Amino acid sequence: MILRSSCTAKMFLRRCYSSFSSHPLRVCVVGSGPAGFYTAEKMLKAHQNAEVDIVDRLPTPFGLVRSGVAPDHPETKIVTNQFSRVAHNDRFSYIGNVTLGSSISLSELRDLYHVVVLAYGAESDRAFGIPGEDLSGIHSAREFVWWYNGHPDCSNLAPDLKSTDTAVVLGQGNVALDVARLLLRPTTELATTDIASSALDALYESSIRKVYLVGRRGPVQAACTAKELREILGIKDLYIHIQNVDLLTTPADEEEMKSNRIRRRVYELLSKAASSETSGPSPGQRELHFVFYRKPDKFVESNEKSGHVAGVQLEKTVLRGTGIQTAVGTGQFEELGCGLVLKSIGYKSVPVDGLPFDHHKGIVPNVMGRVLSNNPEETTQFERGLYVSGWLKRGPTGIVATNLYCAEETVASITEDIKKGDIFSANALAKPGKDGLIHILDDRNVKIVPFSSWEKIDNEEKRLGSLVGKPREKLQSWNELLRVAMS
Incomplete structure (x- = not known):
């Protein structure tokens, strides 16, 4: 599907580049767990001209806070309140039900955004x-x-x-x-x-x-x-x-x-x-x-x-x-x-096409979040505009809060690179960001789940939970989740 649509995507990108007059800093974070949300939060605070989109393959955000923290540890899940406040920032968008590698390729994301931060954790x-x-x-x-x-x-x-x-x-x-x-x-x-x-x-x-x-x-x-x-x-x-x-x-x-x-x-x-x-x-x-x-x-x-x-x-x-x-x-x-x-x-983390990957350590080779290049033809040591945060960066270690410090380090590297003019400057080409991404996904019939649709799921789970004395009754199948999200 991606190969068939690649020409359409390139044509659309060229039109966007020629028509964009303002130059916001477009940032895409892949993965909506703690590493992803902390990275988004830090980017929004550090860069007032940044527009940050989180992409996740699930229709539900929050990663391992939802699917990894034990059900008898509700206090650990309170951090989702903080992440929800980030999600309601005018410069933020959550785009769920989008899989890196099949819905959209890494190279396409890098064309759409000035900065791509991979924070999709370890799913193997x-x-x-x-x-x-x-x-x-x-x-x-x-x-x-x-x-x-x-x-x-x-x-x-x-x-x-x-x-x-x-x-x-x-x-x-x-x-x-x-x-x-x-x-x-x-x-x-x-x-x-x-x-x-x-x-x-x-x-x-x-x-x-x-x-x-x-x-x-x-x-x-x-x-x-x-x-x-x-x-x-x-x-x-x-x-x-x-x-x-x-x-x-x-x-x-x-x-x-x-x-x-x-x-x-x-x-x-x-x-x-x-x-x-x-x-x-x-x-x-x-x-x-x-x-x-x-x-x-x-x-x-x-x-x-x-x-x-x-x-x-x-x-x-x-x-x-x-x-x-x-x-x-x-x-x-x-x-x-x-x-x-x-x-x-x-x-164990899973690699995607176009991403340097250390199969022995199960991480993306990086220095303080900057992805090391494995292309001998590259003149720079790092992949321009490509970063990692969380388990993909350091391996599956630490607690939820560990991702806060990890995200801070990655955002500091991004900020430093911006100041050096390596990523974004007044003379840089505008990038389409979210609008370009949604155009490509729509062309491929990928049904996205925005944060407002996740809130439908959230409300339904809480309603069902109240009937049986639980904080929520989780919808457990893809069909159920997407049915409620699209309702």
Whole structure:
């Protein structure tokens, strides 16, 4: 579709260039998560002549604040109020239901705008690359999180929570703790959140009673924060098991804790939980097991149910090195039986045509948000007018607020480049921006969702939620979302 329309797009751009008399700074941000909205907000404040458009492939804004933050963390979602105020700025537009690469190409966006900031995050998953990874019953934590948050891409996921009493979560970061907590938390407490109704129904009927959180390294190196750990340790009537031998520390561990207050606090919380542990779970009690110094070697297929996971073979590890200790396999193996596996080993960004990309790190090569050029014919080190912010810039790390500082750095780079005349000057050609984009999308029959249409979705979800005592009842399918948006 893009190739067929490319001539039309070029002709339109030429007409725009010759007819525009004013020269606003046209900025396009791809991605409406925290990185995208913080970038838009900072650009609008820093440049009074800037007009900023956010493009997103979903009809719903706010990225992982909507689809990644756990439903029982409503306080984290309050930031959407700030983003909504940005969206009502006269110099801002939200353009949803537009996919970079299919609806519009990156090269076309760069023709339409003086500045393009890519902030679309990480919508894929890292893989172990070990045998059995394609067995049914194995899901990425991202898919599971999107499922219980009502993301339209995962509305049909339907993880089987009824055929097994044991789930293994591979990873010990905050996302791993989120999915473990959702599996173990009483459903009566989840019923008053904005959890997707299909997920809540599945959790009501869930047979999961044991969750194992498996990490390659030890309790000192656990990647979660103390806040998340306290929350899961505080679940009512939950049996918690940690092997005392795993809590023994080495001089290298002590050195790590000395220089990292968060790691020390996490270790102290785990030690306290282990010391208060009872001799065993009571009948029917839900269980959380922390398993340290283990890495998955292969997934085991069920003998009774062909093609389905029945367990994980784990290799014992030891830590080597100083500073950042790494886990090394010992050649000793053990099997952990389960019927559900959730892989929480990191999100991964997806490249698009025309974008330099580091496949090993899963980021766009950049310096302070400026995209490094990989074209040997370029006379400059950077791609002119092209920037990154958020996970695409630094990798899938940090909390929501981390994106604020990340956006500030990228906007500072843009401002510096503008001052140097690298991007925009009084003598520069005008660019069509939003008008040009909408013309091209209309020519391709792409139905855009503006912020006013998102507000229709928002109002409908809140109305449906009020009927069942929830803050909102999320519309979970593309058809539902677009039907309400276009109504």
